[in-house]
Amino acid sequence: MTMATALPEGRARTLDQSRLDILEPWLAKEIGATCAKITAAELLTGGAVQENWRIDVAVEGGSHAGAHAWVLRTDAAARLGVSLDRVAEFRCIEAARKAGVAVAEPIAVSADATLIGAPFAIQGFVAGSAQGRRLVRDPGLANFGDALARKLGGELARIHSLRPAAGVLPFLPVPIGNPNRRAVADLRTAIATASEPRPALEYILGWLDKNAPEPKAMTLVHGDFRTGNYMVDQGQLTAILDWEFCHWGDPREDIGWFVARCWRFGNDDKVAGGIAKFAALLEGYNAVASDKIAAAEIPYFEVLAAAKWAAISLLQGDRFVSRGERSIELILTGLMPPEMEFDALEIIEKIIKGQPLSARTT
Amino acid sequence: MAARGKGADALLDLAIETLKAEINPALPADKRYAAAMLANALEIARREVEAAEDAHELTLLDYFYEDGDGTLKQLASDLRKGEISEVGHPDIRERLRAHLVAELKIRNPRFLRSRGVKG
Structure with missing residues (x-):
């Protein structure tokens, strides 16, 4: 077997030969094969907390017999408090695939940190790039942007076809009462102990609480459905990524998050994630969804999205301030809340004055 | 200094x-x-x-509290509890926005320019 790409200095290799000797029989058993041989392993990305390895696997026997390119993703050592663990995330991906959502094929998952040093999941290798900043600057966007947004809208509607019912993702708690007010309460709890007081964010959360709309029928909410979290290959969607924030809630939350200004990567006139008009996303959504959504329902959820990202940024900054994690990226992220607060106040002002919002018209 | x-x-x-x-x-x-x-x-x-030290913070606090009283922590807490609201403070959003603009002039003037505000 061959191995490529060095890990950062001083880091132990996750996939050394001794671990492969353990991984191969485990994998064979998991997928019902007589033998699974890893013939090559290449580190795609190796951050401080998570590694992505491309593995070439020769499988004998069972339904996966043949040669495969798969990706092994180790778990982040420190996940955010609200995120799912690797196994729960994997179950959400499986459910989404059954519902027809474009995801990398889920192959196997292990919660056992002793097997290769960290919990991990194996999924099919998918071509393309998920880099949002690069995508919104792609000159080809003029040709494929609207079609991509329509496709994403359809994918989102398929995710939202999953409803809380007996046996469906039973580990996800079903919120009691209005899930939108629940989301606001969760954000308030999350920032209650933040080291930096944010009066504007408190005002915004108060407004969201008072103005929470009646919820739609509860669905699976992806929780981080945005440009940067889906793979695109030559203008075509290949997979929806990052399912660790899945929860039951109001489906409009995902749309508000997707169109939030902070996820347009500076391509502000393209409201749908910096890639297309809002109408294209909604058209794709409503063509598939059983519960249609109108553009006018979304501005509240744009405010919720801005408040959520402001709260996350604040807490990221606290990892440096209070917990001493030395990272320039954390400090800079921690300085971002006023950007989202500014946007949220602008939308609230327009809602109160009945002025048109970009999301309603473009 | x-x-x-x-x-x-x-x-x-x-x-x-x-x-x-x-x-x-x-x-x-x-x-x-x-x-x-x-x-x-x-x-x-x-x-x-x-930047002038904390000038924008004091301007914000002076709107809500008696001269010299109040802190950002207090203000955040009073907003959370609903003890400060539009009732009695009709300019609340305008004041909070002005404070954000002052913060962003330091933290990210480019963001302000992208929103049509002179950084």
Whole structure:
């Protein structure tokens, strides 16, 4: 077997030969094969907390017999408090695939940190790039942007076809009462102990609480459905990524998050994630969804999205301030809340004055 | 304070200039993002040094509290509890927005320009 790409200095290799000797029989058993041989392993990305390895696997026997390119993703050592663990995330991906959502094929998952040093999941290798900043600057966007947004809208509607019912993702708690007010309460709890007081964010959360709309029928909410979290290959969607924030809630939350200004990567006139008009996303959504959504329902959820990202940024900054994690990226992220607060106040002002919002018209 | 501030200004200016003009171009591509973040951090610190101390914070607090009373922590808590609201403070959003603009002038003037506000 061959191995490529060095890990950062001083880091132990996750996939050394001794671990492969353990991984191969485990994998064979998991997928019902007589033998699974890893013939090559290449580190795609190796951050401080998570590694992505491309593995070439020769499988004998069972339904996966043949040669495969798969990706092994180790778990982040420190996940955010609200995120799912690797196994729960994997179950959400499986459910989404059954519902027809474009995801990398889920192959196997292990919660056992002793097997290769960290919990991990194996999924099919998918071509393309998920880099949002690069995508919104792609000159080809003029040709494929609207079609991509329509496709994403359809994918989102398929995710939202999953409803809380007996046996469906039973580990996800079903919120009691209005899930939108629940989301606001969760954000308030999350920032209650933040080291930096944010009066504007408190005002915004108060407004969201008072103005929470009646919820739609509860669905699976992806929780981080945005440009940067889906793979695109030559203008075509290949997979929806990052399912660790899945929860039951109001489906409009995902749309508000997707169109939030902070996820347009500076391509502000393209409201749908910096890639297309809002109408294209909604058209794709409503063509598939059983519960249609109108553009006018979304501005509240744009405010919720801005408040959520402001709260996350604040807490990221606290990892440096209070917990001493030395990272320039954390400090800079921690300085971002006023950007989202500014946007949220602008939308609230327009809602109160009945002025048109970009999301309603473009 | 003015003299110290001025000294810090000059030091930070030099550090930013050197980082951008000499260090960054010589770095391998995979280190340039980190260097750009460092330059950004230094520029924020540079604007922080230059800004008048806490003036915008006091302006905000003076709207809600008797002269000299109140802190941002207090204000955040009073907003959370609903003890401060539009009732009695009709300009609340305008005041909070002005405070955010003042913060963003230091933290990210480019963001303000993208929103049509003079940074």
